[in-house]
Amino acid sequence: MRLRNKPWADERLGEFPNYAIAQPESHKGKWRELFGNDNPLYIEVGTGKGRFITEMAKAHPTINFIGIEVYKSVIVSALDLLIEAAVPNLKLLSVDAVNLADYFEKGEVDRVYLNFSDPWPKTRHAKRRLTHSSFLGIYESILPEKGEIHFKTDNQGLFESSLLSISDYGMKLTFISLDLHNSSFEGNIMTEYEEKFSKKGNRIYRLEAQYR
Template sequence: MRLRNKPWAQELIKNNEQYILVEPTAMAGNWQKRFAKSQPLELELGSGKGKFILEQAKKHPEKNFIAMELQTMAAAMILKKQLAEKLPNLQILVANGQNLLELFAVDEISKMYLNFSDPWPKTRHEKRRLTAPNFLKLYQQVLQDNGQLEFKTDNQGLFEYSLVSMSNYGLHFEQISLNLHASVLADDNVTTEYEEKFAQKGQPIYFLTCRF
């Protein structure tokens, strides 16, 4: 869903560059300099309005987090929340996931989150799905050797596609749930805005973790 642009967004971003970067250059391998401490670095690709990544950063002060979002307006909404929290272990990045290799160095990320990505259901749009082989190849390069990939969706078709795509690529599955909120994994689950809405309607949430 594309958010309507707000006139305050650009000014807010411009005045708070200590928390947010827009299509940065020369950041690959240098992300730890943006944080108060050098710690394991985790990336959410497509952070929406930021509920998940903000809660993760508060829950895990021993880790650093990057909220990566393509839409400037969504990133600005995350920034507003970050300005209230001022979390030292959270940075916001406005960029396209296709440019991961320009933004991050090899082995720079310890874990990646893909939460409720666009399913792109038409066959001709397969390469746009964030679990397609062309994206998995990017993740493999920026993730550390034992880095983990976590994926959640409400879309059964995308989940089934992702299982096949990841399996064919050679990933090793650690956890798989066809109904996350009814499973033992729910206790440690941090929800997104979309997730709460879907779960309230009784929609099952599909979930997996895997490693290359």
């Protein structure tokens, strides 16, 4: 993904500390205190410009959401959506997913969403895929027993490698769709990429998996 540099992004994020959390490690084990309730907590890793996570927060006010995006030049777009939506159950973090265990206690996160992640198609880059076993271990460290991962992509190769990685890790696949938009699945909220690719005729793949 080619990113347009936004040197003002860091300052912009700092202007809204109630939405963009600057020191997430200080909230480890205390995220429900920050939200002011005991509702479930769902996170999206690789939230991009924020359409999915913002619409999810609007549609599910009794669930807390956190959008996680490493690139500040991207997450400022998510911040703009959040400011406009003014939903109290969504926060944003600009951090690297490899460090999630530094920000969340075991069992503190109830579900992880992965949407249209970078496919990293070359074999030598497999460890960078967000469904690689190393990342599955990171998610497991912050999810409860039988915690869930929900994953969507238009990339068939990534979907196939993810199915294999998740199965090899010992997780239970509870839902698989090879053509989401032509299935009976209800309640789908599209990401920016999902809308773009589906308009081109690309099939959308989706899975749900549960730790044992």
